[in-house]
Amino acid sequence: MSDTILELQNVKTHFPIHRGFIFKRLVGSVKAVDGVSLTLKRGEVLGLVGESGCGKSTLARTILQLLPTTEGRILLNGKDLTLASRKEMTAIRCHMQMIFQDPFASLNPRRTVFETLAEPLRVHNVCDKKDVPQRVASLLETVGLSSRFIHKYPHEFSGGQRQRIAIARALALEPKLIIADEPVSALDVSIQAQILNLLAELTRKMGLSLVFIAHDLSVVKHISDRIAVMYLGKVVELGTATEVIDNPLHPYTKALVSAIPQPDPDSEKNRHRIMLPGDPPSPINPPSGCTFHTRCPHAIEACKVAIPDLIAHKGRFVACSRIKDL
């Protein structure tokens, strides 16, 4: 078995924009994901960061084939998911699960914990019917919930407990890959730490691969082995978590990192912030050349023309034509 569980080759997901009421005309597209190439190793945690709207969730949903791929290949264990039939996909989905930001929205309010967790076991015939209760109880134990809770409904739980239930559901089919889209963003710090510990422990113990999406960079740094930084649908920097956050190279990553407030008043007083002007441009009509040139403090004329590739630089990958001069 190869070392790589997931490989993305130049993946693009564009949403068509139609105008007109009766005669719908195609007038353009939202280039939400616009040429992403990445690999994920077995047991690896890959962090995905970037401002809202940069395409993180779209990429996650594309990997799971919840959205059609516009272009590119998505290889899970070497098999191209973009070519898989619907029936094949149903089987493949058992190996990939997703956890969302808002566990309240993703759990059925009219189902008890038992019903929520038993359903995937039954649908996919994972175990004997008589063993289902035991499996459910052991899933709950895995995520640190008492089996006393088994017949309760989602609204009877706190946010952190609901996220544990969502994690238990994701684990029910013993997936190889989990994509967690902002799983701790809605939680308070004290609860956030509990869920992060749980996710880290599960990936380690069960050999899971995890794509972890979040906007809090210190959270992502903590849990990830490597981090990919996205801007307008493209990866602009990719490297080990510590390197990317402690010593960012791409001008966008530098600005992003410098904007994180630190819980340390003295260093806050003396720090130099790189202020990015305005908001990210629209992915409907992204800027020419390097899409970051409109906000980049180092942009020169050439940046408006040449599209930079993600190339190896100082032990990581950076998409900036000027990287050698900076």
Place this chain on the structure above:
Amino acid sequence: MPHLVNDRFNLIIQTHSHAMPFLTVADLRTYFHTRSGVVRAVDGVSFSLQRGETLGIVGESGSGKSVTCYSMMGLIAQPPGKIESGTAFFDGVDLLNCSPAQARSIRGKRISMIFQDPMTSLNPYLRIGEQLIEPLLIHEKISHKDAIKRGIEMLEAVGINDAASRISQYPHEFSGGMRQRVMIAMALITKPELLIADEPTTALDVTVQAQILELISKMQKELNMAVIFITHDLAVVSGLCDRVQVMYAGRILETADTRSLFYNPKHPYTQALQKSIPANQAKGKELFTIKGLPPDVSKPLPSCPFAPRCDFAVERCLTEPISLTALSEGHAQACLRVQAKEI
């Protein structure tokens, strides 16, 4: 606007020459009487604020940060809410017990507030300009034309390019960060002496958050206003605030100048909260966690509401009366065992 003060020295002179501090909240209790019981959202909160000062209020969700400020601003729906006790003196006027006319002359003019989600506080069907100048038209004798002029100046001051044409646009034509700038412009257009900002950057990206935080500090210096900044994120207050108070279950557990709170926290909850921030911990190690769950303020709580989750709690933390007691000038905390120098 009365007395503009520019430096610390003047500030001291002025507070001494005033009978009352600028803002003094004492023993504020705001409860919600719901079908499932009495929610003690704010349960005995006291604090004060100097002119020009920035106070951070931090705490996890449900700790009573918003309700504290809504109570001062008259934004609590009664019923189910009820302000059970307390006073909030603002420049000599008790906001909680004054006449409606007095309250109107202060709220929205001398005290303004901004909220987490600018979209819910902007009317989608009205042009930005109309909403922006509304407080001016209410509180000042000013012509519509002059108000629009002030509106444009204010939009420019908060960093909106092309303000003269953008003032006639609708909220949906602005991005999230731009809307928050409009909200700030709207809050500041009457040149308030106190700005209450309730998680104004929580819904924004870090890059935009940095812009907004810088804007708030800049406007604060220009207008010499006091700011109450509410957030659940300790990191945000560290660079912005002069003083920080930590809330838990409707009470203040610790209050100190910002450096003391970060470098010398005394209350076990403040210490635990700080330790659980990932940025403060070694990568790859298990994160420090606070055991148990946040308190349910609709149920009776022990004397120290944090005791059930506290590693240092002993029997008397559950029963003995506890008060926020000063350890040193400006640094007070509400742990019995710290007060008794046991921990």
